[in-house]
Amino acid sequence: MAVRDGPIAITFSTLKAITPGLAALGGIALLIGGAFAGLIAEGFGNLPAAIGAFDSWLFRIARFTLWQALLSTLLSVAPAILVARALSRHPAFAGRALILRLFALPLALPAIVAALGILALLGRAGLIAPLWGPGWPGIYGLSGILIAHVFFNLPLATRLLLEALETVPADQWRLAAQLGMNARSTFRLVEWPAMRRALPGVAGLVFMLCVTSFTIVLTLGGGPRATTLEVAIYQSLRFDFDPARAVAVTTLQIVLTALVLAVLARLGANVAGDANLAVSRRAAVSPRLSETLFNAMVLAVAVVLVLSPMAATVIYGLKADLMRLAGEPAVQSATLTSLGLATCSSILCLAMSWSLVAGRQKLAAARRKSPTSLLERMFDTGAGYVLIVPPIVIGSGWFLLLRNHIDVFSVAPIMVAAVNAVMAMPFAIRAIRPAFDAAALRHDKLSAQLGISGWNRLRLIDWPVVRRPMATALAFAMALSLGDLGVIALFGSDAVQTLPYLLLGRMGSYRTDDAAGIALLLGILCLGLMLLADRLGRTAK
Amino acid sequence: MTGAAVKLENVSFGYDETRVLFNVEIQAGTIAAVMGPSGAGKTTLLNLIAGFERPESGSVWIGNSDVTGIGPADRPVSMVFQENNLFAHLTVEQNVGLGRSPSLRLTDADRIAIRGALARTGLEGKEARLPSELSGGERQRVALARALVRNRPVLLLDEPFASLGPALREDMLELLIDLHREQNMTVLMVTHQPDDARKIAQSMIFVEEGKVAATGNANLFFGPDAPQAFRRYIGV
Numbered sequence: 001m002a003v004r005d006g007p008i009a010i011t012f013s014t015l016k017a018i019t020p021g022l023a024a025l026g027g028i029a030l031l032i033g034g035a036f037a038g039l040i041a042e043g044f045g046n047l048p049a050a051i052g053a054f055d056s057w058l059f060r061i062a063r064f065t066l067w068q069a070l071l072s073t074l075l076s077v078a079p080a081i082l083v084a085r086a087l088s089r090h091p092a093f094a095g096r097a098l099i100l101r102l103f104a105l106p107l108a109l110p111a112i113v114a115a116l117g118i119l120a121l122l123g124r125a126g127l128i129a130p131l132w133g134p135g136w137p138g139i140y141g142l143s144g145i146l147i148a149h150v151f152f153n154l155p156l157a158t159r160l161l162l163e164a165l166e167t168v169p170a171d172q173w174r175l176a177a178q179l180g181m182n183a184r185s186t187f188r189l190v191e192w193p194a195m196r197r198a199l200p201g202v203a204g205l206v207f208m209l210c211v212t213s214f215t216i217v218l219t220l221g222g223g224p225r226a227t228t229l230e231v232a233i234y235q236s237l238r239f240d241f242d243p244a245r246a247v248a249v250t251t252l253q254i255v256l257t258a259l260v261l262a263v264l265a266r267l268g269a270n271v272a273g274d275a276n277l278a279v280s281r282r283a284a285v286s287p288r289l290s291e292t293l294f295n296a297m298v299l300a301v302a303v304v305l306v307l308s309p310m311a312a313t314v315i316y317g318l319k320a321d322l323m324r325l326a327g328e329p330a331v332q333s334a335t336l337t338s339l340g341l342a343t344c345s346s347i348l349c350l351a352m353s354w355s356l357v358a359g360r361q362k363l364a365a366a367r368r369k370s371p372t373s374l375l376e377r378m379f380d381t382g383a384g385y386v387l388i389v390p391p392i393v394i395g396s397g398w399f400l401l402l403r404n405h406i407d408v409f410s411v412a413p414i415m416v417a418a419v420n421a422v423m424a425m426p427f428a429i430r431a432i433r434p435a436f437d438a439a440a441l442r443h444d445k446l447s448a449q450l451g452i453s454g455w456n457r458l459r460l461i462d463w464p465v466v467r468r469p470m471a472t473a474l475a476f477a478m479a480l481s482l483g484d485l486g487v488i489a490l491f492g493s494d495a496v497q498t499l500p501y502l503l504l505g506r507m508g509s510y511r512t513d514d515a516a517g518i519a520l521l522l523g524i525l526c527l528g529l530m531l532l533a534d535r536l537g538r539t540a541k
Numbered sequence: 542m543t544g545a546a547v548k549l550e551n552v553s554f555g556y557d558e559t560r561v562l563f564n565v566e567i568q569a570g571t572i573a574a575v576m577g578p579s580g581a582g583k584t585t586l587l588n589l590i591a592g593f594e595r596p597e598s599g600s601v602w603i604g605n606s607d608v609t610g611i612g613p614a615d616r617p618v619s620m621v622f623q624e625n626n627l628f629a630h631l632t633v634e635q636n637v638g639l640g641r642s643p644s645l646r647l648t649d650a651d652r653i654a655i656r657g658a659l660a661r662t663g664l665e666g667k668e669a670r671l672p673s674e675l676s677g678g679e680r681q682r683v684a685l686a687r688a689l690v691r692n693r694p695v696l697l698l699d700e701p702f703a704s705l706g707p708a709l710r711e712d713m714l715e716l717l718i719d720l721h722r723e724q725n726m727t728v729l730m731v732t733h734q735p736d737d738a739r740k741i742a743q744s745m746i747f748v749e750e751g752k753v754a755a756t757g758n759a760n761l762f763f764g765p766d767a768p769q770a771f772r773r774y775i776g777v
Contacts, residue, residue, distance in 0.1 A: 368556050442625045445593055451614025452643040460645055464630040 014366045021359025021379055024352035028422055032389055035397025042247050042400040049244035054252075058232075058245075062252055065228040068142060068217075069210035072149035077203045079150075080157035083302045085191055086295035087158070088165040089183075089287050099299065100162075102306055103155035108530030109310070110483025111152070111215035112500050113523040116507070116515055117309030118148050118220065120316040125512075127312055144220035149213065153206045155306055160205075164198035165191060183291045200267035208260050212253075212390040215485045215500075219507065229253040230392045234489055237399055250396045254389065310523075317520025320513045331518065334502040338482055338522075341416050341498060346477035348421035350470060353428040360433075361440045386426070391419045391486030399490055412491035416498070419487045424477035431473040431537065432466055439465040468536050475533035479526045499525075544570035544727035545604035545617060545694040552589055552599035561585050561751035563599075567744070569694075572721055572728040574738035574759070577748035578774060583731045586748060587697045590729070591620045603695060614643070619688035620697040623704065626684035627672040633659070633683050634668040640687040651690075658686040662716065678709040682716070689720065698730040702737070710734075714741055735775050739763050747771045 043050040087096065106114065121127050124138035139147060168190060176186050214230040221227055227235070229249055236246040287295070325331050360379035367373065372380075398415060402408050443461050447453065452461060485500035492501040499522045506515040546569040553562045561582040567573050575583050588594040589601060592613035600609045608616050619640075627636045634655060641651040659665060662682040672680055681701055688696055698717075702710040718741055721728055729746070732738055738745065738759065745762040747755040747770060755768035762771055 370557065443628065445613075445620075445622065446626065446628070448593060448613040449591065449618075449620055450639050450643050451612075452639065453614075456644045460631070460639075461628060 011366070014362055017362040018359035018379075020351075020355035021362075024355040024359075025378060027352060027418075028386060028425075031394060031418055031422055032386065034401055035389065035394040038397040038399070038401025039247055039250055042243050043251070046244050050247045053242075053245040053248035058248060058252065061227055061229055061232050061249075062256065064226065065211060065230075065256070068145050068149075068226075068228065069207050069213075071142075072146055072153065072210040073203050073207045075146055075150050076153035076206050077157045077199070079298075079302070080154050080161055080202075081195060082298045083154070083158045084161035084165060084195070085187065086298045087162050088191065089291070089295055099303060100159070102303065103159055104534065105310065105527065105530075106152045106155050106306060108479055108527050110485070110500060110522055110526055111148075111213070112219060112485050112503055113313060113483070113519045113526070114151055114309055115148055115216055115219040116316075116503070116519040117311075117313035118144065118151065120312040120516060121309055122147065127315070140220060141223075141226040145213075145217055145226060148216040148220055149210050151306060151309055152216075153209060154302065157202050157206055158302070160202045161195050161198060164194050168194050183287060201264070204260070204264040204267050208257070208264060211260055212257060214390070214392055214489075218485075218489070219504070229256065230390065233392050233396050237396060237490060243400055243403075246396055246400065250393050253393055257390065257393075313516070313519055313523055316512075316516035317523075320517030320520070322517050322520075325514060325517045325521075330497070330502060331521075334497045334499050335521070337413075337496065338498040338500075341413060342420075342478040342481040344413075345417040345420040345481040346424065346474050348417060349424045349428050349477040350432075350474055352421065353425050353432055353473065354436075354466075354470075356425075357429055357433045357436050361437055365440070365444065386422050391423060391484065392490065394419050395487040395490040409491060409493040409495060412488065412493065412496040415491050416484070416487050417481075420481035420484050421477070423484075424473075424480045427476055427480070428473035431469045431476065435466050435469045436462070472533045472537040475529045475536065479529040479533070482529070483522065483526045543694065543725045546602075547590055547695060547727060547729070548602040549586075549589065550600050550602070552596045552601060554585065554589060554594055554596050559585065559751065561589075563589065563753055565746060565753045565756060567727060567729060567746070569604075569727055570725045571743045572730070572741050573744045573746055574742035575729055575731045575746045575748060576733070576735070576738060576771070576774070577754070581748045582751045583748050584699055585751075586746075586753075587620065587699050587729060587731060590616075590695070591618050591697055592616045616695075617693045618695045618697060619691045619693045620699065621681065621684045621688060621701045623700045624680075626687075627680055629672050631671075632668065633664065633670050633672070633675070636672070636683055637687045637690055640691040654690050655686075658689040659683075661689060661720070662686040678705050678713065681705070681713060685716065685720065689724075692724075694726050696726050696728045698728065700731050700733065703733065710737070717741060735763070745771075747774070749774070 087099070090096065118139070119126060122139040122144070123129075124136065124140075126136075126138070129136040129138075138144075172190055176190050181189065211228075212230060213228065214234070217226070217228045217231045218234065221231060229252060232249045233246055233253065236242045236249060356379050360376060363373065363376040363379060367376070395415060398411075399408055402411060439462060447457055447461055482498075483500060485504060488496075488498050488501045489504065492498065497505070499518060503515055503518045503522065506512075506518060547567040549563040549565050551562070551564060553560075555561065559580075559582065563582075563586060565586075575586060577583050585594065589596060590603075592608070592611060592615075596609060600607050602608065603617055628639075631639075635645060637655045637658060638645055638647050638651065641647060641654065647655070656668075659668060662685050664679065664682055664686060667675065667679070672683070675683070684701070702713045705713065714737060717728070717730075721741075730737075730741070742759045745755075745757055745759050746753055747762075747768065749770055754770045755762075757768070761767065767777075
């Protein structure tokens, strides 16, 4: 006679199945916990100094952080409403798919490459300077930050809003056409209600990305008047070496991001975003000529905005002495370091994501329809919470924790690989989970009956199904890790340089030709990986 | 090979709002049809026999052994579901082969058995196809072929032909009767079709509200002296 465990208790077989997931959660906890330990130890080690660091300078920076994020959000999301609407009104013109592809590219482009592209275009010696005539001021400072943020977030917001518009049932469009609604009423009665539902989430996501933006502000922000908390953390550790101030700035940044995320969660925003967008067609509406012209203008401006920094990167990059750069040992070794770290990081990311996805599915299956347990929720969204603690914050905490014990620069590879792996996890989980869950639903009973388990199950049943989403996640995680200039900015040294770090160095020493060449290389690497991820993701469906 | 008797003794089980308590015995080598309203617990009954669910109390017997604590793969049972019987990325031959070896390491004897089972179920020449290249009826034939190579004394069928058209269903029932004649295994088949039950079943199990409300000879169930509850259910 067998007795089944109660619904809450976890059976031994479930426990065995979720052990890897628990280990992954433990790893995340260690990474974040270690950072907090470093902050707390440093803060309480010198409490008066840490409290003293909360001065008017710090609050001015906090205010600027929020201000630039607010402006960036407005400038990205408001035009995105027009762009998304234009794309939705014309569901089948030549080049539409191309525009959507183009709008997916900034997501793949490392921030430092985009920053360089914008400088190449609008900097003091940029492509635009001769057209303006003498006295072109360049776009350092707030204007530069805003342009870069709009470059990244306008396409993102457009894609998300378009997705919202495409949830409107085809019958409603037909109805609107039948009732003879003009553009104005269609917007008011059909399009706006659909977009308004998505708007808080979209705006929240963009705001969050801008609050935690580091690379853009570091490279385009001009001096003390245009600095954000993230950059202040970096400066207090790498330049002023003022640990007390670093603690204060980091703490404020954590509080700020936690607040923003709490608001976001209430708005129901999806912080992890999505790399793919279905290109669906529906019954075409027939806008008037005047509206068509207006929409064409809106799209043209958006395309120029997104395309021109990338074009400038390519133009300047090709002007650089690429052959010399390719032969340079520093470039070669940075490329190898970057690729090596990205490989480690993405494999680690996949292993952890798989463990969590499999563990969550196991827990969900074991509980049937009773309410989700805390553990299952942690398996589900636990990885998402790492977004509260931006890479710089984790790096800063560990930097403070380790600096008295070991040479902090020697742990750069471990920190870079681990932090980037964890940062890519929310995206990887989103890529893997649908395929995995669907396969589990179909195969669990059959496998149990036929005695297919363990290695056989992985080899014969699960792997063939999730191979493609895994490859998508792998390419995505690699691209993210390759382009990252967060942790490496803190831990990098002459001994351990990645491509973005090398690029930052060349920019700092005004070797702009070199920088442009490296940016081109890095941009191509990341775009290539992202296109691969996108392609694998598409054919998987 | 011959069938084995199946017996459930005071088997209680529950999840969410569903509660069941089963007492039932099926004789070795018979075909029993399991009928009853949706949500009555028919599939749960099969799941308890197959080992997908473990009873909270009571015991499940197959032949002379108490299998209550034994996992699904180690019970002398094969089960065919309504759908999802096949792995979509594996060929027909591989799907059947999994019935012989869960690691798909097949001996020559296994291959011969697989060929034989595919021939027996009318699937010769389709060894290399993927499930997506088969019709719904053919997919269920593959599942039956796998049950054949597994060669277990109890076969459970959970509405296996519900998604097939009338003619195909007829064919499948014929096939099932033939297989039963050759192998004499004990068969429990859940069905919503009185005609199916009348055609193949020797005995009937009527499940209602988590209990076996009536059992007996199929002739009795479809005769003038059928149990009240069953008559109410089929509406005569």
